[in-house]
Structures are given as structure tokens and as C-alpha cells.
Amino acid sequence: MLALEDEGYTVRGVSSAEDGLLAQRAEPADTVLVDLMLPGVDGFECIRQLRRDDDVPIVVVSARDDTHDIVAALEAGADDYLVKPVAVKELSARLRALRRRGRAVLTAVSTLVFGDLEILPEAGEVRLAGTPVALTRTEFRLLCELAEHPGLVLTRQQLLQRVWDYDVGDERLVDVHVGRLRQKIEDDSRTPRRLVTVRGMGYKLQR
Amino acid sequence: MLALEDEGYTVRGVSSAEDGLLAQRAEPADTVLVDLMLPGVDGFECIRQLRRDDDVPIVVVSARDDTHDIVAALEAGADDYLVKPVAVKELSARLRALRRRGRAVLTAVSTLVFGDLEILPEAGEVRLAGTPVALTRTEFRLLCELAEHPGLVLTRQQLLQRVWDYDVGDERLVDVHVGRLRQKIEDDSRTPRRLVTVRGMGYKLQR
DNA sequence: CGGAACTATGACAGTTGTATGACAACGCAC
DNA sequence: GTGCGTTGTCATACAACTGTCATAGTTCCG
Numbered sequence A, B: 001m002l003a004l005e006d007e008g009y010t011v012r013g014v015s016s017a018e019d020g021l022l023a024q025r026a027e028p029a030d031t032v033l034v035d036l037m038l039p040g041v042d043g044f045e046c047i048r049q050l051r052r053d054d055d056v057p058i059v060v061v062s063a064r065d066d067t068h069d070i071v072a073a074l075e076a077g078a079d080d081y082l083v084k085p086v087a088v089k090e091l092s093a094r095l096r097a098l099r100r101r102g103r104a105v106l107t108a109v110s111t112l113v114f115g116d117l118e119i120l121p122e123a124g125e126v127r128l129a130g131t132p133v134a135l136t137r138t139e140f141r142l143l144c145e146l147a148e149h150p151g152l153v154l155t156r157q158q159l160l161q162r163v164w165d166y167d168v169g170d171e172r173l174v175d176v177h178v179g180r181l182r183q184k185i186e187d188d189s190r191t192p193r194r195l196v197t198v199r200g201m202g203y204k205l206q207r
Numbered sequence C: 001c002g003g004a005a006c007t008a009t010g011a012c013a014g015t016t017g018t019a020t021g022a023c024a025a026c027g028c029a030c
Numbered sequence D: 001g002t003g004c005g006t007t008g009t010c011a012t013a014c015a016a017c018t019g020t021c022a023t024a025g026t027t028c029c030g
Helices: A002-006 A017-026 A043-053 A067-076 A088-102 A137-147 A156-164 A172-185 B002-006 B017-026 B043-053 B067-076 B088-109 B137-147 B156-164 B172-185
Strands: A032-035 A058-062 A080-083 A112-114 A117-120 A125-128 A131-133 A195-198 A202-205 B032-035 B058-062 B080-083 B112-114 B117-120 B125-128 B195-198 B202-205
Touching (some): A067 B088, A080 A088, A112 A137, A156 A172, A156 A202, B017 B032, B112 B137, B117 B137, B137 B156
Parallel strands (some): B032 B058, B058 B080
Antiparallel strands (some): A125 A131, B117 B125, B195 B202
């Protein structure tokens, strides 16, 4: 999963078939990876249900290399079947091949997820617990900059440079915009839980 | 090959990459199996050429199970890659999976749907809640351009380039046409719900 | 405890970005 | 040529955003 993120994918993990089905209904991913050894619902049944709901590409990853399983999974509606251990490069290439075929028209939108905070950079959109939040351009750029370095402290200087293209400038400016951003993305701006201050250093976006 | 015929496929065999390419041009099969160890043209090149000509599903069958080869074949345009020895049942199931997906594409491309807004690019037609809307050529192209990137913000520059073929030009021009388009596709052009402004960035068509 | 350093926030005026109506130029059919 | 729809430019009005500053609140440490 981490390896896939390195390849540039945004990954949402679930621990059971039920969770996966629910998550997919609530907010469809553009590709689904299924492990046939999941607890709960039978894996093939899971594929069938996914396929019934929509035509998202489904890739099965499994430790079993029995032809019978492979055929059953494909019949159930899977688009590809990989036997563990899987080379990430291969998985990534197969995902690309699938996407090329299925969704050639649609452009993929990447999502940065921080708990219930989602950031869609290309869509210029930010959602908090599913509902869109209206941010100004500066707030948005600030948030993206922080989001690109999850959990890392960025100094005011760094933020001034990257968000404002200022080589020099009043560092207080950053404070003001962080404050405004907090009003919009924190439940209680007095006790920030996502965008936290690191005294003497700067700010960071909590994973 | 014989085994495949038993599964109900009609199979045409060729003994070299050149023959295969020619045969496919003369009388296209609906799926192509490629063996990477063919004499003559390099197998990857063969895939690329097939892919260039049309978007027939391509399945590679090869004795080599090196990840590097698999990735290269998929990158070249293959849809699937099987390592010999191949179970006929599996191959058959994978061909069916591919064909299933291929069909889905054809139906998916023709209409772009955004809620009750339908766009038929080839037909040059736009319908709002079922009733046709009369758009000018520029408005139509603008809408199509936005529709091809659902939910993504397009900058005025990008739109100028893609709709007007202007490398430089007054960005206000875009505003004006967006305004005119809104008059026609929004219920209340004061509060756009479909074609929304992302201040400081551009415009996007809401999914 | 008290001061210094650091951070948060509210208010304000200047600036920027967007929407829209008016208009002249253009192409095209008749 | 006349009439009509379309196109690009412009000026204006309005709304939203930005940066600065003053003030108030924290945290740290001797």
C-alpha cells in the first residue's frame, strides 16, 4: 500500500469486505484492489457485488495461484488477477493498462487525505467530512503546500517562498492566513487538531 | 491454439510479427495474442504498432516471467500478460474479461452526463433535463472542453489554447463566453451549480 | 512572579478578480 | 445589400481577497 503511494496513487485501505463495499458506495475509488483472503464475505461474492454497483476496474491480489480460483474471480467480474508476491512495478503497470482501457476519457483526480479532510488539488476543492469547504486561493495553496509534506514542520520562511514567491517578507503574514484557514477547517480554531503550530518552528498538517 | 478452438474461439495463426500485423490490418480480429519470442520484429515493437493502428485488446503470452518484460509489454500497449505454461481455462476467462471491458468503453464514450445535463460531442447536441439547448459553436466547444475533464479546474489560459487555439490572448474573453454559456445551461446564472468559478484558478464543470 | 518572545485574532483600506451590459465588426444566408 | 446571429473588446460595478497593523493572548524561562 505504501509502495503504491510511492508510485503516485492515493490509497484507501479497508480491513474487511463489508468496509470495502460500503466505502466504495460512499465514495467510489477509480480502481479496487481485492484480496481474496479477506475475512467476512466470500471474496468472489465481494467482487460480484462491486461489479453489480458499478463498472470500476477490479484487480484481485491473492496468494492462491490455482487456475480454478483465477477463472472464478474473472468470471465474477474481476479485470485482472495477480498472484502474490506481487511486484509493485507490475501491479502499477497493470493498473495503468486497465485505466487506459476503461477510463481513457476521464481524467484522474488525485486526493490527499488527512482523516476526514480531503484535498483535491486539480479540482481546486477541499472537503471536510464530505462537505465542500470554500477556501481562497492563498488558503488553498497554503493547505496544499502543507499537505504535500504530511506531518512535517514547515517554517514561515519556507511557506512564504512556496506559497507567496516572496524571498523576504513579513512572517506574520503566514500567521494571519493560517488563522483564516483554521477558521474553515478546524472544528474549534482555538484547539487546532489538524493544522498545528510548532512553537518556534512553524506549522504542520497532522496526518 | 487447438485448445482455444475447443473453447469456442475462431483462431487465425501467423508465424511472424510481420504476418500478424498485415493480417490484422487486412482483416481485424477482435483480440490479438502475441508471443514475445516471435522471429522478426521485436515483440514490444509489434505491440506498439498494433496499438497504433487500433485499440484491439492485446494479450501477451510469453515464457519469460521477468517483471521488467511484463511492465515493458504493458507499457507498450498490451492489456494482459500471461506466463507460459498457460492454462487454457485461465486464458479463456481473461479474454472474456477483456472483451467485457472493451464493450463497456464503447457505450461509455458517446455521452457525457453531468446530472441532468447531457452532452453528445459527436452529435453536437446538448440536452438539459431532456430538452435540447441551442449553443453556438464556441459555447459548445467550451462546454466539451470542460466536460472532458469533469470536476477539474481549467485555467483561462488552458481554455484559450484548447477552444480558441490562442497561445496568447485576453483572458477576459473566456469570462464572457462562460457567462453566455451560463445563461443557457444554468437555472439561475447568478448562482452557478454546474459551471462554477474557482476564484484565482479558473472554471470547472461540476461532476 | 514578571518580562520577553512568540502566536492569535479582529478591523480596515487598498487591491484584485469576476460578472455583465453595450457595441462594433464579422460572416453568412437569402 | 439587408438582416440576423455570433464574436471579441471594452467599461463599469460589484464582491471577494489581501496585507498591514494594533491589540490581546500564550508559553517559556530565569
